[in-house]
Amino acid sequence: MMATATATTPTPERLPLRLEDVPPAPPRRPRVLLVGTALASAASIALFGGLLSAYFALRAEVIGQGEQWLPDGASIPLSPGNMTMVTLVMSLITAQWAVHAGKQQDRGHAYFALGLTVLLGIAHVVQLGFLFTQWELPLNGEPTMQAVLLFTIMGLHVAMAAAALIFFTLMLLRSLGGQFTGRDVEGLSAAALYWYVTVGIFVVLWYGILIVK
Incomplete structure (x- = not known):
C-alpha cells in the first residue's frame, strides 16, 4: 500500500495593518472654476444692482413730479416678458437635471438636459429681441x-x-470628451450656478421693469 504525500503551501502570516502604511488619499481637486464663477456672479449682481438702483430712482423722481415715465407712444407689453419668464423657469429644471445626471454618470440624460438648457436659453434671447421691437x-x-x-x-x-x-x-463639449462627469462635475455645477444667477437677475428685471413699468 502506497502512501501519497500531499504538499501543503504555507500561508503567510498576516501582519497587522498600520496607519502609516496606508497610502494617502488623492488630493482633492481645487474648485477654481466654481469659485471664479461665484465671483463673476457676484460682480454681475453688483452691476445690475447699481443700474437698477439708478433706474428706480430716476423713475420715482419723474413720477413724483407728476410726469409720465414712458414717453408718448412707448409701451411695454406683458405677454413677451411673461413668456420668456416661463421659458427661464423651465431652463432652471433642465440645468439642475444636467448637473444631477453628470453626478450619476448618466451621460445620455446629461447631454439631453444640457441641450435643452441651451435651446431654452436661445429662446429667451430671441423672445427678448422680439420684446425690444x-x-x-x-x-x-x-x-x-x-x-x-x-x-x-x-x-x-x-x-x-x-x-x-x-x-x-463649452461644458457640453468637454462632457462629450469624457470630462466633468461622475464625481468631477465642477464645470457643470459652475455653469448651472451662473445660469441660476442670470435667471434670478431677470426675475428682478421682469418685475421691476416689465410688470411695474
Whole structure:
C-alpha cells in the first residue's frame, strides 16, 4: 500500500495593518472654476444692482413730479416678458437635471438636459429681441433717458445670458470628451450656478421693469 504525500503551501502570516502604511488619499481637486464663477456672479449682481438702483430712482423722481415715465407712444407689453419668464423657469429644471445626471454618470440624460438648457436659453434671447421691437423707444435721432436706461439694462442681461449659454456649450463639449462627469462635475455645477444667477437677475428685471413699468 502506497502512501501519497500531499504538499501543503504555507500561508503567510498576516501582519497587522498600520496607519502609516496606508497610502494617502488623492488630493482633492481645487474648485477654481466654481469659485471664479461665484465671483463673476457676484460682480454681475453688483452691476445690475447699481443700474437698477439708478433706474428706480430716476423713475420715482419723474413720477413724483407728476410726469409720465414712458414717453408718448412707448409701451411695454406683458405677454413677451411673461413668456420668456416661463421659458427661464423651465431652463432652471433642465440645468439642475444636467448637473444631477453628470453626478450619476448618466451621460445620455446629461447631454439631453444640457441641450435643452441651451435651446431654452436661445429662446429667451430671441423672445427678448422680439420684446425690444415692441417698445417703440427710438435710440437714433434724439434718444430719451428712458430708452437709454432700458436698452442698457436689458441689453446687458442679453449679454449675460449669451455668456452663460457659451459656458454651457463649452461644458457640453468637454462632457462629450469624457470630462466633468461622475464625481468631477465642477464645470457643470459652475455653469448651472451662473445660469441660476442670470435667471434670478431677470426675475428682478421682469418685475421691476416689465410688470411695474
